[in-house]
Amino acid sequence: MSEEQQKKQGFFSKVFGKKANEEELPTEETPEREEVEEAAEEATEAQVAQSVEQGTEKLPVREPVEEPPAEPVEEPVVKEAPPEEQPDEEAGEEAGEEAGEEAGEEAGEEAGEEGDGAEADEAAPERKGLFKRLKKGLSRTRGGFVKKIDRALFGKPVVDEETLEALEEVLLTADIGVATSMKLVEEVAERVRRKELTDPEVLRVHLKTRIAEILIEDEGHLDLGPKRPYVVLVVGVNGVGKTTTIGKIAAQFTARGDKVVIGAADTFRAAAIEQLAIWGERVGAQVIKHEHGSDPAAVTFDTLEAAKARGADLVLIDTAGRLHTKTNLMEEMKKIRRVAGKAIEGAPHEVMLVLDSTTGQNAISQAKTFNETITVDSIVLTKLDGTAKGGVIVGICDELKIPVKFIGIGEQVDDLRPFNAAEFVEALFSD
Numbered sequence: 001m002s003e004e005q006q007k008k009q010g011f012f013s014k015v016f017g018k019k020a021n022e023e024e025l026p027t028e029e030t031p032e033r034e035e036v037e038e039a040a041e042e043a044t045e046a047q048v049a050q051s052v053e054q055g056t057e058k059l060p061v062r063e064p065v066e067e068p069p070a071e072p073v074e075e076p077v078v079k080e081a082p083p084e085e086q087p088d089e090e091a092g093e094e095a096g097e098e099a100g101e102e103a104g105e106e107a108g109e110e111a112g113e114e115g116d117g118a119e120a121d122e123a124a125p126e127r128k129g130l131f132k133r134l135k136k137g138l139s140r141t142r143g144g145f146v147k148k149i150d151r152a153l154f155g156k157p158v159v160d161e162e163t164l165e166a167l168e169e170v171l172l173t174a175d176i177g178v179a180t181s182m183k184l185v186e187e188v189a190e191r192v193r194r195k196e197l198t199d200p201e202v203l204r205v206h207l208k209t210r211i212a213e214i215l216i217e218d219e220g221h222l223d224l225g226p227k228r229p230y231v232v233l234v235v236g237v238n239g240v241g242k243t244t245t246i247g248k249i250a251a252q253f254t255a256r257g258d259k260v261v262i263g264a265a266d267t268f269r270a271a272a273i274e275q276l277a278i279w280g281e282r283v284g285a286q287v288i289k290h291e292h293g294s295d296p297a298a299v300t301f302d303t304l305e306a307a308k309a310r311g312a313d314l315v316l317i318d319t320a321g322r323l324h325t326k327t328n329l330m331e332e333m334k335k336i337r338r339v340a341g342k343a344i345e346g347a348p349h350e351v352m353l354v355l356d357s358t359t360g361q362n363a364i365s366q367a368k369t370f371n372e373t374i375t376v377d378s379i380v381l382t383k384l385d386g387t388a389k390g391g392v393i394v395g396i397c398d399e400l401k402i403p404v405k406f407i408g409i410g411e412q413v414d415d416l417r418p419f420n421a422a423e424f425v426e427a428l429f430s431d
């Protein structure tokens with residue numbers, strides 16, 4: 001059996017048979033926005049300032065992150081008549097949230113309870129809590145996507161033309177991308193024509209399976225490998241969550257005993273450097289910084305020199321989503337890349353692109369632009385908790401073929417999760 005088949009087989013038993021994967025930290029490897037819109041810049045400035053301010057409260061180092069208080073939930077009513085179609089996205093999101101919270105409990109328990117042996121059982125409560133949080137984080141996307149599929153299928157004795165049209169509409173509006181939506185609908189239509197797929201329930205399972213297949217292909221993990229330090233260059237347009245993601249990744253790796261050095265190569269704003277310094281202090285990672293406005297490539301060089309001198313395991317380089325000079329952002333990234341390679345052979349070992357899921361389809365175009373210019377090795381998809389557009393991850397995996405390594409489902413440290421496709425699909429489709 002090929003490695004890929006083995007991966008898939010293990011995956012299917014996980015998704016459709018048993019438990020969600022409880023892995024905490026990965027142990028295995030596998031645009032031009034020369035100028036961004038003014039409004040976005042201002043919004044981000046404010047966000048970042050706020051995030052710096054809040055940083056000290058928000059980032060407990062090696063302290064267990066508290067579970068959000070359990071919310072009173074009503075028993076989910078099975079086979080209830082579907083709610084009316086929501087007229088706008090906001091309303092749809094609200095419905096999704098409710099639905100997600102309702103559905104959250106049971107499936108989370110299932111996923112958490114089905115362990116395999118004593119060892120798994122010990123980790124069960126924590127896994128259960130994490131799965132619940134994932135479900136809650138994805139509740140808006142579930143409302144804007146899976147719940148709409150369910151509404152389209154509800155009460156239909158057989159899959160007919162009308163069902164296919166409704167399905168097409170849901171997929172197209174769920175931000176998974178035109179190409180991927182059309183592909184999925186055509187596959188379904190072909191099976192319907194061949195009379196292989198007539199039952200709406202089977203159609204739902206088919207979709208879940210296909211989405212899972214698409215996601216599993218691009219599941220990846222941040223593995224430091226044998227050569228240390230492992231250097232990760234973190235890129236993305238402004239405000240997507242680069243700095244926060246770096247802080248969270250650093251926290252996870254220092255917590256397991258790795259030595260982490262962070263390079264503050266976003267010299268665009270003084271606040272950005274300060275934001276990183278706070279993270280570094282909180283998580284026990286060293287931050288290498290120069291003055292505001294200095295050359296990002298020079299910061300990168302010094303960071304790598306410091307990392308070598310200290311025997312670091314992981315280096316994370318924060319970069320700007322915009323520049324104070326007229327230099328093209330992509331050119332700047334290329335320069336950082338070249339300079340990194342001079343300090344450490346083969347560095348950066350990974351270019352990690354951070355994408356904000358609330359931007360929907362735009363995230364896919366950003367990824368294409370970055371990838372064409374500097375070759376992106378991995379993706380982090382943030383802010384899945386704040387959007388109904390989380391379906392974009394399906395389009396990202398289907399169209400880009402770049403491993404998704406982390407997903408962000410909130411602002412807590414452990415809300416940045418190693419991407420686990422099986423768990424993700426289970427959380428998205430559970431009801």
Ligand SMILES: Nc1nc2c(ncn2[C@@H]2O[C@H](COP(=O)(O)OP(=O)(O)OP(=O)(O)O)[C@@H](O)[C@H]2O)c(=O)[nH]1
Binds near residue numbers: 236245320385
């Ligand atoms: N809800 C939520 N908020 C997030 C997530 N990831 C990041 N954020 C928030 O997004 C805002 C911007 O994050 P930053 O990390 O500063 O973004 P950035 O890409 O470094 O921004 P620039 O440095 O301006 O380019 C902050 O308020 C973060 O707390 C997430 O997964 N969920």
Ligand SMILES: [Mg+2]
Binds near residue numbers: 242243244266272
């Ligand atoms: Mg930043």
